[in-house]
Amino acid sequence: xxxxxxxxxxxxxxxxxxxxxxxxxxxxxxxxxxxxxxxxxxxxxxxxxxxxxxxxxxxxxxxxxxxxxxxxxxxxxxxxxxxxxxxxxxxxxxxxxxxxxxxxxxxxxxxxxxxxxxxxxxxxxxxxxxxxxxxxxxxxxxxxxxxxxxxxxxxxxxxxxxxxxxxxxxxxxxxxxxxxxxxxxxxxxxxxxxxxxxxxxxxxxxxxxxxxxxxxxxxxxxxxxxxxxxxxxxxxxxxxxxxxxxxxxxxxxxxxxxxxxxxxxxxxxxxxxxxxxxxxxxxxxxxxxxxxxxxxxxxxxxxxxxxxxxxxxxxxxxxxxxxxxxxxxxxxxxxxxxxxxxxxxxxxxxxxxxxxxxxxxxxxxxx
Numbered sequence: 385x386x387x388x389x390x391x392x393x394x395x396x397x398x399x400x401x402x403x404x405x406x407x408x409x410x411x412x413x414x415x416x417x418x419x420x421x422x423x424x425x426x427x428x429x430x431x432x433x434x435x436x437x438x439x440x441x442x443x444x445x446x447x448x449x450x451x452x453x454x455x456x457x458x459x460x461x462x463x464x465x466x467x468x469x470x471x472x473x474x475x476x477x478x479x480x481x482x483x484x485x486x487x488x489x490x491x492x493x494x495x496x497x498x499x500x501x502x503x504x505x506x507x508x509x510x511x512x513x514x515x516x517x518x519x520x521x522x523x524x525x526x527x528x529x530x531x532x533x534x535x536x537x538x539x540x541x542x543x544x545x546x547x548x549x550x551x552x553x554x555x556x557x558x559x560x561x562x563x564x565x566x567x568x569x570x571x572x573x574x575x576x577x578x579x580x581x582x583x584x585x586x587x588x589x590x591x592x593x594x595x596x597x598x599x600x601x602x603x604x605x606x607x608x609x610x611x612x613x614x615x616x617x618x619x620x621x622x623x624x625x626x627x628x629x630x631x632x633x634x635x636x637x638x639x640x641x642x643x644x645x646x647x648x649x650x651x652x653x654x655x656x657x658x659x660x661x662x663x664x665x666x667x668x669x670x671x672x673x674x675x676x677x678x679x680x681x682x683x684x685x686x687x688x689x690x691x692x693x694x695x696x697x698x699x700x701x702x703x704x705x706x707x708x709x710x711x712x713x714x715x716x717x718x719x720x721x722x723x724x725x726x727x728x729x730x731x732x733x734x735x736x737x738x739x740x741x742x743x744x745x746x747x748x749x750x751x
Contacts (some may be wrong), residue, residue, distance in 0.1 A: 385548055385571040399505045404473065404487040406571040407584045408596040414549050414566050417591050421533055421547070427586065430579055432547065435532040440464045442526040443557070444604060445497055447518035450612040455514050455649035457486075458601040459507075461495050468495040470507040473601070483599070497522070514652040522557035524604040535570075535580065545572045545580050547587075554604045563607040567600075568593060618642055640669045 385406050411417060421432055441463045446452045452459045457472045474486035490505035497520040500508050511520070533547040550567040568591075570584050587593060598606070605611065618638040627635070643666040650659030 385546070385569045399488075399490045401488050401506050402486075403484060404571070405482065405484045405577065406569050407482045407580075408599065409568040409570075409584075409588060409593040410596040411549075411566045411568050411591070411593055414551065414568070417549060417568055417587075417593075418531070420587070420591050426538060428579070428582060429538055430544070430583060431536050431538055433534045433536070435534055435546075438464055438528075438530040438532065440526075440528040440530055441495075442528070442600075443495070443497075444523045444526070444601060445520045446523055447515050448521060449518065451514050451516075451518060451649060451652070452511070453612045455653045457653075458599075459500075459511060459520070460601075461492065461497065461500070463495045468492040468499070470500050470503070470505075470511075472507050472510060475601075481595075510653055510655075513654050514649060516652070523610060524562075524608045525555045525557055526552060526600055526604060527555070528552045535583070537579070542574070544574055544576055545570060552600060554600070554607050556608060563603070565600075565603060567596060640666050 385404070425432060443461045445459050445461065456475050458475060460471045460473070462469045462471065469489055470492050471487060471489040477483055477485050488506045488510070490503060490507045492499045492503065500511050500520065502508070529551045531549040534543050535545040535547060536543050548569045548571070550569060552567065553561045553564045555561045570580055572580050618641065621635045621639040621642070623632050623635050644663060647659050647663040647666065650656050651663035
């Protein structure tokens, strides 16, 4: 939810990097929920206090080839109370019964997408690494009127969580509204989730609420008629004794390129060393196929010849060849460095992503 740019979530220098934990409940009548809240100022030792209503404007963005989505995140710019904030939210939940997901955010100078590219915060550096030279395009817009209620224990001032009653309209970018929805969201602001779980159970029972099947992001994609493009389909990677050396080489190239395409978004994001390692393996073999083949040296040499015939020097942005192999040799040392200097990490090992044509851009159409 991250209901406000002034949220209780801890931030440093306008940045936050943590997890969002909330229950999302579908609702057909927010009026009944408002009446329930008015009748339950206190419940089970908890106090529910009204807060100001917010008017929130969100724009969701991605590249034309869905690089943010393929990396497992949704990107949003939020404008509220004269301030702007960029947020990356994981598309995958750690727990099925509630939305428990990674969330990174940072304050922006304005709501223009270009301001993300100029940022060196946790969102800007990751978006730049993932998108490379691709422009960020608006997917859809979301306007929300959010009525809020703070949750705290009767004998404590600390806020445990927040209830948000959302009336939301989803539209084409600068276009007409496409759909509307009502949601009740209960966000945890501390590690004490048990009191909130009990509250959510009672709220669901008394107000006939159900767990929401879609997030605003997924509902927005559906209402606008957008869907991330499918992974490229390659010809067969199977190998048998009837095939020529060239056919075997092409089959191997398809397999390695498929691996590249699978692991590229995660490697671009810069948070998962396994994704980076797997991409490095695929890239090393694509650009230097004589490595790791053992007795299949002839096949490897055929792969090598095919690659250079097809893509020539476009493999150089990978930074992998026998003369400059250390250009791709960023492993544990870089990840140790990343813990304290993420910006440098994000730009050094992924710098080749922002350069020139990709090997995969050429080979996908040829294999």
